[in-house]
Amino acid sequence: MAGPHEVLGMARLLGISTTELLGLYSDHGGTTLRFGADGKCVFLTADGCRVHPRRPLVCRLYPLGRSVDKDGVEKFARFAKEEGCEGEFGADGTIETFLESQGVAPYIEWSRRYGELYGRMLGLLDRLDIQSKIEVSEAGGPGSGAGSGAGGTGAADETDRSPLSSWQDIDASLADYCAAKGMAVPEGIEAAIDLHLRAIREWLEDLEARVDTDRGGTEGATS
Amino acid sequence: MGDKKERNSVTRRDVLKLAGTAAAFCTSFGFLHGSQVGGVAQDKHLGDIKGEATQHKWERAELKWYAGATLLHSSAIPTKVAKHLESDANAVVEVKLFRSGQLLRNLGAIQGKH
Numbered sequence: 493m494a495g496p497h498e499v500l501g502m503a504r505l506l507g508i509s510t511t512e513l514l515g516l517y518s519d520h521g522g523t524t525l526r527f528g529a530d531g532k533c534v535f536l537t538a539d540g541c542r543v544h545p546r547r548p549l550v551c552r553l554y555p556l557g558r559s560v561d562k563d564g565v566e567k568f569a570r571f572a573k574e575e576g577c578e579g580e581f582g583a584d585g586t587i588e589t590f591l592e593s594q595g596v597a598p599y600i601e602w603s604r605r606y607g608e609l610y611g612r613m614l615g616l617l618d619r620l621d622i623q624s625k626i627e628v629s630e631a632g633g634p635g636s637g638a639g640s641g642a643g644g645t646g647a648a649d650e651t652d653r654s655p656l657s658s659w660q661d662i663d664a665s666l667a668d669y670c671a672a673k674g675m676a677v678p679e680g681i682e683a684a685i686d687l688h689l690r691a692i693r694e695w696l697e698d699l700e701a702r703v704d705t706d707r708g709g710t711e712g713a714t715s
Numbered sequence: 716m717g718d719k720k721e722r723n724s725v726t727r728r729d730v731l732k733l734a735g736t737a738a739a740f741c742t743s744f745g746f747l748h749g750s751q752v753g754g755v756a757q758d759k760h761l762g763d764i765k766g767e768a769t770q771h772k773w774e775r776a777e778l779k780w781y782a783g784a785t786l787l788h789s790s791a792i793p794t795k796v797a798k799h800l801e802s803d804a805n806a807v808v809e810v811k812l813f814r815s816g817q818l819l820r821n822l823g824a825i826q827g828k829h
Contacts (some may be wrong), residue, residue, distance in 0.1 A: 495743045504758045520824075523742035550745070603744055610746050613737040620730055660743070692736075699733065712757035 497685045500662045501546035510663040523656030549599035
């Protein structure tokens, strides 16, 4: 699993754009890092992880798994040691010291902030009449958007490697956002993530307002 | 407010982008819970750690299609597909739409596990 902010960090470390990283090293619609036929992560080499300083949260947590329930209660548990793993497993220390040693704090905070936006997306989807929209799509016809995903390039991709959403590609989405706003694209990773979150929030606010308008019109017409 | 703007309706493209983004975030972050609760789960493999079953056991699997809330038709999925999904918690079945041999859309993957 790799969120857009994690893709950005790894891309900066490798000196490539997020667009390139997603195209070269991601799978499953840009949501996971690619694995080779040997079952190993694309970034795992004989010398270790190529992106270790910017590895995603799930890698930082390993061998722990983390969950947060609906009341915000955080829980950790430990994975069994994977075959071939050369890490040292032991019962010394505490979860807190382990997390600190792995530098997870900013990643958990970014995850929380993206999670808030994800919650708003689900709220919007609940309110939208998705079925009728999808039926129109499935009927086909010119410009039906088949295979284009969300803001994609339009070409159907048998390998499932095109991002599911243009928002996953921070460099591309910030280039568009900043061009529209007439502002410079931030260079720092943290600033870029902050602006990415802001851009998504503004997009959702616009969608929420349009859903309100649509629903207001519908209710007005039927009452 | 005096500066009320004209707003466009939400389009099919908007909905697709929204659904695609939500799906991407769900998978890439491991978010499992809904919007109202505000809670998220970072690692969906936690069940493995606790020794809980991550693979649903079922007796029958069905495909259902709807118009709005009305069920139009229901059909059991092919035995071969069901057996594949049952075989392994990591088993995946992809659902794709084709026309005249051309891939129109990949609707996503079904997994045997949660």
